Amino acid sequence: MKRLTPYLLVLPSWIWLAIFLVVPMAAMASVSLQTGNAIDGFAMTFSFSNYGDALSRYSTQLLRSLLYGGLATVAMMLIGYPVAYWIAFRGGRRKSMYLFLLLLPFFVSFVLRTISWNFLLADNGILFGTLKGWGLLPEGFHVLATTFAVVGGLTYNFLPFMILPIYVALERVDPRVVEAAQDLYATRGAAFRRVVLPLSLPGVFAGVLMTFVPATADPINAAILGGTSNTMIGNIIQTEYLTNLNYPTASALSFTLMAVLLVGIFVYARVLGTENVLEAAAR
Amino acid sequence: MNPFMRGMTQPRTRRDIFKLAGASAAGLALAACGVQGQKAAPPKADAVADFWAKQQKHGKVVFANWPEYMPEDKGPLEKFKADTGISYEYKEVIQENAEFFGKADPVLRAGQPLGYDIVVMTNGVQLQHMIDLGYVVPLDHSKLPNFQANAGQKYKERAYDPGNKYTVPYTSGVTGIAYNTNYIKDDLTSIEALFDPKYKGRVGMMADAQEIGNFGMISLGIAPETSTEADWRKAGEKLKAQRDAGIVRKYYDQSYIDAVSKGDLWISMAWSGDVFQRQLAGEPVKFYVPEEGGTIWTDNMLIPKGAANPVDAIMLMDYLYQPAVAAELDEFIQYVTPVPAVQDLLREKAASATGEEKKTLEEMVASPLMFPSDEEYAKLHSYTPLTTQQEQVFNPIFQSITQA
Numbered sequence: 001m002k003r004l005t006p007y008l009l010v011l012p013s014w015i016w017l018a019i020f021l022v023v024p025m026a027a028m029a030s031v032s033l034q035t036g037n038a039i040d041g042f043a044m045t046f047s048f049s050n051y052g053d054a055l056s057r058y059s060t061q062l063l064r065s066l067l068y069g070g071l072a073t074v075a076m077m078l079i080g081y082p083v084a085y086w087i088a089f090r091g092g093r094r095k096s097m098y099l100f101l102l103l104l105p106f107f108v109s110f111v112l113r114t115i116s117w118n119f120l121l122a123d124n125g126i127l128f129g130t131l132k133g134w135g136l137l138p139e140g141f142h143v144l145a146t147t148f149a150v151v152g153g154l155t156y157n158f159l160p161f162m163i164l165p166i167y168v169a170l171e172r173v174d175p176r177v178v179e180a181a182q183d184l185y186a187t188r189g190a191a192f193r194r195v196v197l198p199l200s201l202p203g204v205f206a207g208v209l210m211t212f213v214p215a216t217a218d219p220i221n222a223a224i225l226g227g228t229s230n231t232m233i234g235n236i237i238q239t240e241y242l243t244n245l246n247y248p249t250a251s252a253l254s255f256t257l258m259a260v261l262l263v264g265i266f267v268y269a270r271v272l273g274t275e276n277v278l279e280a281a282a283r
Numbered sequence: 284m285n286p287f288m289r290g291m292t293q294p295r296t297r298r299d300i301f302k303l304a305g306a307s308a309a310g311l312a313l314a315a316c317g318v319q320g321q322k323a324a325p326p327k328a329d330a331v332a333d334f335w336a337k338q339q340k341h342g343k344v345v346f347a348n349w350p351e352y353m354p355e356d357k358g359p360l361e362k363f364k365a366d367t368g369i370s371y372e373y374k375e376v377i378q379e380n381a382e383f384f385g386k387a388d389p390v391l392r393a394g395q396p397l398g399y400d401i402v403v404m405t406n407g408v409q410l411q412h413m414i415d416l417g418y419v420v421p422l423d424h425s426k427l428p429n430f431q432a433n434a435g436q437k438y439k440e441r442a443y444d445p446g447n448k449y450t451v452p453y454t455s456g457v458t459g460i461a462y463n464t465n466y467i468k469d470d471l472t473s474i475e476a477l478f479d480p481k482y483k484g485r486v487g488m489m490a491d492a493q494e495i496g497n498f499g500m501i502s503l504g505i506a507p508e509t510s511t512e513a514d515w516r517k518a519g520e521k522l523k524a525q526r527d528a529g530i531v532r533k534y535y536d537q538s539y540i541d542a543v544s545k546g547d548l549w550i551s552m553a554w555s556g557d558v559f560q561r562q563l564a565g566e567p568v569k570f571y572v573p574e575e576g577g578t579i580w581t582d583n584m585l586i587p588k589g590a591a592n593p594v595d596a597i598m599l600m601d602y603l604y605q606p607a608v609a610a611e612l613d614e615f616i617q618y619v620t621p622v623p624a625v626q627d628l629l630r631e632k633a634a635s636a637t638g639e640e641k642k643t644l645e646e647m648v649a650s651p652l653m654f655p656s657d658e659e660y661a662k663l664h665s666y667t668p669l670t671t672q673q674e675q676v677f678n679p680i681f682q683s684i685t686q687a
Contacts, residue, residue, distance in 0.1 A: 038388075039415050039671045057679075060687070118538070123547045140484070144547060145533045227533045228526055231686040239686060242385040243492075244678050245412070 032251035042247060054252045058236050062257065065233040066264075068147075069216030072154035073162075076211050077204065079155070080162035084203070087163075088170035099167070103160055114153055114224045118144065145227030153221035158214060162207040169203025170196070205272060213261055233257055335423040335593075344595040345372045347399035349582070352453070354615040359608045360599075367602070369595045377403060379536075384409035387587070391418045396589035400596035403453050406443040406581050407493060407666055408674060410450070413585070415671075419449040420586040426597045427451065429604035438621035441581070442508070442665055450583035451600055454612075455619040457652065457663060458494055459577040461543050461553030464567045474502045474573035476550055478521075483530050487542060487551030488522070490534035492681040493666050494578070495522060498552055499681075500667075501576045507667045512676055519680040526684055534685040544568055555652040556618040563617075563643060570652060572662055579619075579663040614644075617653060626654045 032050055036042035055062070087098045105113060120127060123142045131137045143149050173196055181191040219234030226232075233253060241250035346360070353360070353373060360371045376399075377383045383404070387397055404410045413419050424431070430451050438452045462471060466485070477486055477498070489495050497507040499518030525531055532548060540557045542548040544566045558570035584603075586596050602608060609622035610629055626648060633644035651659050669677055 037671050037675065038412065115538075118541070119545075122545045125545065142484075142547070223536075224538070228531050229687050235686060239682060243381040243408075244674075244682075245385075245388075246675075 028251045028254060031247050032255055034248050036248075038245035038247070047248070050248045050252045051256060054249045055256060058233065058253060061231050061236050062233045062253075062260070064231075065216050065257075066260070068151050068154060068222075068230075068232060069212050071151045072158065072215045073208055073212045075151065075155040076159050076162040077208070080159060080207065081166055081200075081204070084163045084166035084170055088167055088173075089175075099164075102163060106160055110157060111220055111224075114157065114220055117149075117153060117156075117225060121149065144225060145230075147226075147230055149225040149227075150221050150230045150232075153225045154215045154218060157218075157221065158211040161210040161214075165206035165210065166200060166203040169200040169206075173199045201272070205269075208268070209265065213265075216261065217257060331421045331423065334420070335426070338594045340369070340594045340598070341592045342369050342595065343371075344369055344400045344592050344599050345374065345398065346401045346596075346599065347374050347376050347397075348401075348403045348453075349377050350375045352403070352582075352616055354611065359603060359612050362608060363599055363602045367598060369598065371599070374399070380405050380407060380409040384412060387418070388412075388416075391416070391588055394589070396591060397587045398591075399587060400590040400592045401584050401599060402587050403582050403584055404450075406441070406583060408669065410583065410585075411443065411669075413587075414444070414449050418588050420588060420590065420593055421448055422451070422586070422597060422600075426594075427601045427604075429601045433604045433606055433609070433622050433624060435621055435623045437660065438581070442668060444583070450585045451604075452621040453582045453584050453603070454616055455579055455581040455621065457555040457572060457577055457579050457619065457655065458489075458497070459553060459555060459570055459572040460550060461540070461558045461568050461570045462550040463543050463546055463548070464569050466546060466549040471550070471571060472574050474498065474575045476573075477552070478502065478525050478530065480528065480530060482549050483528070484532050485547075485549035486525075486530050486532060487535050487539045487548040488525075488531050488685075489539070489552045490536055490685045492678045492685070494552060495534070495685060496677065496681045497578050497664065497666065501573070501578075501664065504575070506576075507578070507664050510667055512673075515677055515680050519684060522681070522684050526687070540568075556616065559617050559650065559652050563646070572651075572655075572659060574662070576662045576664055578666065579660075580666060581621075613653065614647065617647065619653060619655065623654075 030044065031042065033044060033046050033048065034042040035045045035047045035050070083102075087095055087102075091098050119125060121143045122128070123144065124132065128137060128141065128143070132139060132141070143152075177195055177199075178191050181195045182188075186194065216232075217234050219232060219238050222230050222232040222235055237250050237253050237257075240246045240253065352375075357371075357373060360373060364370055383402075387402075390397055404413065424447070430447075434452070438455075439447060441447065441450075441452070444450045460471070460474070460477065462476075467482075476482070477488070479486075488498070496515060496518055499522045500507050500510055500514055503514075503517055503521060505514045505518065533542075535542065535551065537557075539548065539551045539553065540561065543551050543553070544561055553570060555570060558568050561568045562570075584600050586593050590596060603612065604622060606622055606624040606628055609620050610625040610632075613620040613622075613625050614629060614632075629644055630648045633641055633648055636644055647653055655663070667677065
C-alpha cells in the first residue's frame with residue numbers, strides 16, 4: 001500500500017490529463033485525417049494529404065504568425081526585463097504595489113482592452129487627432145490596420161506574463177552575490193552580465209515560453225488591430241472551424257501549429273542549455 | 284543529449300516503434316467515432332401534423348435573440364404575457380450566425396435540447412445547415428393566422444425557405460454603402476465608389492464571404508442569386524485587384540460602423556439599421572443603396588429541434604405579426620419590418636406626437652431604409668444560394684482575399 005500511495009496521489013491529475021488532454025487530442029488527430037463535409041458527415045480515410053493541403057494554402061499565415069509572435073516576444077523581453085529588474089531591485093517596500101499596478105489593467109477582459117486601442121489610436125482620435133492638429137504628423141498617418149499595431153497589441157497583451165517570471169527569478173538573486181562580484185573588482189556592468197543575468201535566465205526562459213506560444217496562436221489582435229494582410233493562423237483556424245465547418249483542415253492546422261511550436265521550444269531549450277537553466281531554477 | 288532530441292535525430296529502436304504504434308492505435312480507437320453526418324430527409328406532412336397534435340401549451344417560452352433587437356422595457360413581450368398568460372425568458376445570446384451554429388451544432392447533433400424555444404438566425408449558410416440537418420421544427424401554419432394576414436407578400440416567398448416551412452421573418456435589413464460626410468462631400472450613388480483610388484486606404488469591405496462576394500458580383504453587373512462559379516471567380520479577381528491596389532483598409536465585421544463614424548474609414552459596405560441608428564444619434568454618416576444594386580437579408584425566427592415549448596413559441600411568433608406589436612418593435616430596431624401595415628401605424632403616431640419624437644417618427648416613416656419602395660426593392664438582391672459542395676468553392680475564393 002505504502003508503495004502505491006504516491007501513485008494514488010497523482011492519480012487525479014492523470015485522470016484530469018487523460019480526460020482533458022489525451023482524449024481531445026486523439027479526437028482532433030482523428031478528425032484531422034478525415035474527409036467529408038458537415039452535412040453528409042466526415043469519414044476516416046487516413047487522408048494525410050489534409051496536412052499538405054492545409055499547409056500549402058496557409059503557409060503564409062503560419063510563417064507570419066511565427067514572425068509576429070517572435071517580434072512581440074523580443075519586444076516584451078526588451079521592455080519586460082528592465083521593468084522586472086527595477087521592481088526587484090529598486091522597488092523597496094512598494095514592490096507588491098508596483099506588481100499590483102502592473103496587473104491592474106488585466107482585470108479587464110482581453111478583448112475589451114484590445115478594442116480600446118481602436119479608440120486610443122483612431123486616425124483622428126485623442127492621440128493622433130491632436131498631433132495632426134498641431135501639424136506634427138502627416139494627414140494620412142495611421143497606426144491601426146498595420147503590422148505595427150498587431151505586434152504592438154500582442155506585446156501589450158502578454159507583457160505581464162513576461163515580467164512576472166523574470167521578476168520572480170531576479171527576486172531570488174541574493175544581493176550579496178552582487179556585492180561579492182564587486183569585491184572581486186567587477187564593474188557594475190560586468191557584475192550584471194556575469195552574475196545577475198545568468199541567474200535570471202530561467203525567468204527569461206519561462207517568460208518566453210509563456211508569451212511566445214499564446215502570442216503566436218492569438219487571433220484577437222490580428223482581427224481587431226490588423227489590416228488587409230495581417231491575418232494570423234489563429235484567425236484561419238477559427239474561420240475554418242466556425243464558418244466553413246471544415247473540421248479536418250482546422251484540426252490539421254492546429255496540429256501543425258502545435259508541432260511547429262513544440263519543435264521550436266525544444267530547439268530553443270537546447271540552444272539556451274535547458275539543463276543549466278532548470279538546475280538554476282531548482283536551486 | 285536529452286531524450287526528445289535523441290528521438291528526433293537517431294534511429295528508433297523496434298521497441299520504440301511498437302510503443303509509438305500502440306499509442307497511436309489507442310488514440311485512434313478512442314476517437315474512431317469521428318463526426319457523424321445526419322442529413323435529414325424533408326419531413327412528411329402528416330408527421331408534422333402528428334407532431335403538432337401531440338404538443339400542448341406550457342405557459343412558458345424561452346426566446347434567444349440578437350442584442351438590440353427588443354425594446355428595453357420588453358414591451359411586445361409584456362403585452363404577449365398579458366394577453367396569453369405565457370411567461371417569457373428573453374436572452375440576447377446570438378452575436379454571430381457562425382459562432383452560434385458552431386455552439387449549437389454539437390448539442391443538437393447529440394439530440395439534446397438547446398434550451399431555447401425560439402432562435403433568430405439570418406438567411407445564409409448556417410440557417411441552411413440547420414434546416415438540412417433536421418435541426419428545425421417544421422411550422423404548423425394553422426397556428427400562424429396573423430402571419431398569413433399581415434406579412435408582406437415578399438416575406439412569404441423566401442427562396443431559402445419556400446412556403447415558410449421552417450421559419451418566419453423577424454426583421455430584414457439592407458446591405459449597402461455608408462460614408463462619412465465630413466470626409467466625402469460628394470453625393471455618392473454608385474458601387475464604384477468602393478473601388479475608387481481617390482479613397483485609397485479609407486475603404487471598408489466586409490469580411491463575410493457572402494457579403495463581399497455579392498458586392499463584387501453586383502459591381503460587375505452579375506445577379507448573385509443566379510451566379511455561377513465563373514462569376515464568383517470574376518468577382519474574386521476584381522476584389523483582389525481592389526485589395527492589391529491598397530484601396531481597402533481592412534475587412535470588417537460589425538466594427539465597421541465605429542470606424543466610419545470616427546473617420547478611420549471614409550466609406551464602407553454597411554448594414555442599413557446600423558447607419559440609421561447613428562444618423563438619429565447625429566453622427567455624420569449617410570447610407571445609400573448603390574444604383575447597381577444592394578442586398579437584402581432577413582433574420583428569421585425558428586423553433587429548434589427538441590424545444591420544450593413549441594406551442595408557446597409559435598404563439599409568440601404569430602403574436603409579433605400583429606401590426607401594433609410589429610410597429611412597437613420596429614420603432615425600436617429600425618430595420619425593415621415584414622409587416623407593411625407598420626408604416627401607416629407609425630405615420631398615425633407621428634401625426635399625434637409632438638416635438639423631438641414627432642420628428643424622429645417622421646424620419647422613420649420617410650426612410651427608405653425602413654420602408655423601401657418597390658423600386659428600391661427591385662434593386663435588392665438575395666444572397667447566393669449555395670449547396671454544401673458549392674460552398675466549398677465559394678468560400679475559399681473570397682476568404683483568400685479577406686484573410687490573406
